[in-house]
Amino acid sequence: MTTYDAVVVGARVAGASTAMLLARAGAKVLLLERSPYGSDTLSTHGLMRAGVLQLSRWGLLDQVAAAGTPPVTRTLFHYPGSSPVRISIRASQGVPALYAPRRKVLDRILVDAAVDAGVEVRHGVSVTDLLTDVGGRVTGVRGVDAANRTFTAYARTTIGADGIRSTVASAVHAPVERTSAAGGAVLYGYFEGFPTEGYEWAYGSATAAGLIPTNDGQTCVFVGTTPERLRLARRAGAGTGHATRVDTGTGTGTGTGTGTGTDAAFAELFGLAAPRLRHRLESATRVGGLRGWSGQRGHIRRSHGAGWALVGDAGYFRDPITTHGMTDALRDAELLADALLAAWAGQRPEAIALAAYQAKRDALSSQLFEVSDRIAAYEWEATEIHQLLREVSSAMSDEVSLLQTLPPRPLRPVATVMDGLVSADMPSAGR
Ligand SMILES: Cc1cc2nc3c(=O)[nH]c(=O)nc-3n(C[C@H](O)[C@H](O)[C@H](O)COP(=O)(O)OP(=O)(O)OC[C@H]3O[C@@H](n4cnc5c(N)ncnc54)[C@H](O)[C@@H]3O)c2cc1C
Numbered sequence: 287m288t289t290y291d292a293v294v295v296g297a298r299v300a301g302a303s304t305a306m307l308l309a310r311a312g313a314k315v316l317l318l319e320r321s322p323y324g325s326d327t328l329s330t331h332g333l334m335r336a337g338v339l340q341l342s343r344w345g346l347l348d349q350v351a352a353a354g355t356p357p358v359t360r361t362l363f364h365y366p367g368s369s370p371v372r373i374s375i376r377a378s379q380g381v382p383a384l385y386a387p388r389r390k391v392l393d394r395i396l397v398d399a400a401v402d403a404g405v406e407v408r409h410g411v412s413v414t415d416l417l418t419d420v421g422g423r424v425t426g427v428r429g430v431d432a433a434n435r436t437f438t439a440y441a442r443t444t445i446g447a448d449g450i451r452s453t454v455a456s457a458v459h460a461p462v463e464r465t466s467a468a469g470g471a472v473l474y475g476y477f478e479g480f481p482t483e484g485y486e487w488a489y490g491s492a493t494a495a496g497l498i499p500t501n502d503g504q505t506c507v508f509v510g511t512t513p514e515r516l517r518l519a520r521r522a523g524a525g526t527g528h529a530t531r532v533d534t535g536t537g538t539g540t541g542t543g544t545g546t547g548t549d550a551a552f553a554e555l556f557g558l559a560a561p562r563l564r565h566r567l568e569s570a571t572r573v574g575g576l577r578g579w580s581g582q583r584g585h586i587r588r589s590h591g592a593g594w595a596l597v598g599d600a601g602y603f604r605d606p607i608t609t610h611g612m613t614d615a616l617r618d619a620e621l622l623a624d625a626l627l628a629a630w631a632g633q634r635p636e637a638i639a640l641a642a643y644q645a646k647r648d649a650l651s652s653q654l655f656e657v658s659d660r661i662a663a664y665e666w667e668a669t670e671i672h673q674l675l676r677e678v679s680s681a682m683s684d685e686v687s688l689l690q691t692l693p694p695r696p697l698r699p700v701a702t703v704m705d706g707l708v709s710a711d712m713p714s715a716g717r
Contacts, residue, residue, distance in 0.1 A: 290316045290406075291630060293427050293441040295413045295454050298327065298389070299612045300598020301447030302396035303619035306344070309403035310696045311627050316439055317400055317407045318429065324397075326390045328577060330474050330506050330609065332485055332498045333385055335375075336685040337613030340620065342380035343689070345697040346395055353391045356499045357383030360484035363675065364560055366491070366668045375484070379690060384485065386498045386506070392612070403699045411437070416444060416457040416594070424458065424593030443626055443636075444594045447615075450582065452600035458591055460601075466584035466655065470607050470662035471516040473552050473578050474508035476500075480570035488560035489671045492664040494607060495559035504573060509555040510607050512664050513581040516551060523550025548576050579606065581662075584655060586648065589622075590640035597622045602647060604655045605662035608678055614654075617685060618647050620692060650688060653681040 294305045297319035305317040321327070333341075341347040351357070361384075363371040375384055387395075401407055410432035417426040417438060426440035446454025454460075482505055486497040492515055498506040511519075524547030557564050582603070589601035598615035625643035629636040657677040660666065666674060 288314075289426075289440040289442070290314045291441065292316070292443045292445055292626065293318065293439050294445040294447055295427060296446070296448035296452075296598070296600065297397050297400070297407060297409070298393045298447070298449075298598075298615075299396065300600070300615035300619055301445070302393065302400045303340075303344075303616055304445060304447060304597050304623050305405045305407075306396065306400040306403045307620055307623035307695065308626065309400060309405045310699050311623070312700050313627070313630070315400075315405045316441070317397075317405050318411050318413055318427070318439075319397075319407070319409045320412045321409065323407075323409045324390055324394045326388065327393070328579060329389055329612070330472075330496070330498055330508050330606070331386050331389055331392065331500065331612065332496070332609040333387070334610055334613040334682055335381055335384065336682060336689055337616045338381045338384055339379070339686060339689050340613075340616040341385075343692075344399070344695055346399055347380070347385070349395045350385050350387050350392065353387060353395070354501050355385045355387040355391065356501075358385060358484045358499060359383045362483055362486040364486065364488035364562060365671065366489070370486075370562075372483070386485075386500045388501050391501055413448070413453055416454065418593075422592065424591070442593070442630065445622070446594065446596045446600040447598045447619075448600050450585075450599045450603050452596065454594060455587055455596055455600050458594050460587045460589070460591070460596060462585050462587050464584075464586040464655065466604065466659040466662070468605065468659050468663040469513070469581035469583040470510050470605050470664065471513040471579060471581040472508055472510045472606060473516070473548065473555070473576050474506055475552070475576040476504045476573045477507055477567070477570040478504055478573055480505035480507065480566055486560075486563070487675075488563060489666075489668065490559035490561070493555050493559035494661075494664075495556050495563070496609070497563070498609075505570070507556070507567065507570075509552055509559060510662075510664075511555055515664070516555070516578075516580075519551035519554050520547035523547030523554065548578070552576055584659060586651065586655065589644045589647065590637075592637075595622055595626070595640055595643070601644075602651055602655075604651075604658040607662050608654060608658045610654060610658070610678075610682075613685075614651065617650070617689060618643075620689075620695070621646050624692075646688075650681075650685050653677060653684075657681065 291313035
């Protein structure tokens with residue numbers, strides 16, 4: 287039986303990054319993921335500057351670009367009744383441009399980097415429960431593999447990077463410290479022949495839309511509104527004879543399910559949010575089905591306890607309308623990895639190191655959490671959305687400033703300094 291320094295549940299932006307950073311520092315890490323290697327998930331994928339900065343600092347940005355992810359050098363804001371506002375993305379400190387890699391591209395790059403760092407990765411396995419010692423400290427996980435065989439794995443720290451409906455958070459009864467009031471709905475799809483100048487965000491009457499240039503020459507196009515408004519639009523569209531299957535993705539999200547009227551609702555909402563871009567939508571060709579998110583309130587959970595920690599959406603989820611969840615996850619992966627490494631090296635008691643991780647995460651997140659909630663309520667007027675977006679921008683600047691103060695990361699695994707203990711009775715499974 288092997289004991290790992292960390293067992294990480296969930297191998298996407300939060301989990302694969304945390305596992306990679308720990309392993310690069312010499313830790314023995316097991317990374318467990320239910321879905322197949324290289325699979326997609328329910329998410330658009332615009333990265334903000336802090337997320338791109340992380341990929342650059344970790345030596346992975348070249349791979350993102352090499353995968354054919356187009357550089358984004360400009361953001362356009364479309365407001366009702368005024369000309370678009372163009373903001374150039376200036377190249378600075380390892381961030382030549384922004385990028386929006388498809389999740390099947392980015393998550394795979396992160397998992398491969400984790401493997402290169404020495405992480406043991408298993409896809410197709412589900413963690414079902416946590417192991418605890420007599421004092422109640424979490425000591426590892428219990429789960430099942432694709433062949434329905436059970437396994438256990440032991441670790442100093444069990445990390446829940448398992449998304450919104452985190453099994454780890456439920457098992458430890460992680461208290462929810464804040465919830466948001468609103469949870470917006472999203473429909474999105476991929477289009478060919480939809481040129482963009484960069485990221486383009488549009489705001490209309492209780493609606494928003496976005497254009498995100500991505501891999502394979504495609505543009506991810508989304509619309510956002512309230513769940514109620516989306517339901518009404520789909521119901522109205524159902525009478526028009528349009529019908530489409532809504533792909534709810536393979537992730538942990540709340541899909542809107544199969545339904546009629548979705549094409550018509552998408553076109554209507556896009557037209558409301560971005561009337562000046564409608565002609566571009568009409569002359570583009572959609573590739574595949576629309577994907578839907580029916581909305582969920584944000585949460586900030588307590589993110590640590592004896593033998594466990596949470597990272598990414600498992601610990602902190604805010605409305606996707608500000609396209610920032612992946613960037614948060616990449617940021618918090620490093621904050622958590624540093625806290626654990628300090629604790630394991632005896633530099634700080636575990637509880638203090640992890641409390642500092644949460645405090646830093648919360649300080650960086652609270653402004654974005656609040657402003658995302660206000661945007662997701664779709665109760666703003668055109669004049670107010672400017673101000674809300676300025677607040678988003680200010681919160682993002684604080685985040686970049688913090689990341690720029692972090693020490694450089696080793697780009698390769700360093701000589702092992704951690705003591706792994708036991709070996710898990712894991713079934714073998716390829717990634
Ligand atoms: C509609 C929508 C659009 C979005 N658009 C953007 C955007 O443009 N930009 C942006 O930055 N963010 C966006 N987000 C947010 C972003 O998707 C999330 O913040 C991000 O995926 C969080 O990453 P994560 O690694 O924490 O969790 P996830 O990506 O949810 O990964 C968790 C993983 O854990 C695995 N897992 C769960 N339970 C178990 C278990 N018991 N055992 C084993 N494995 C398990 C799951 O299979 C999953 O792969 C969007 C979200 C939505 C819903």
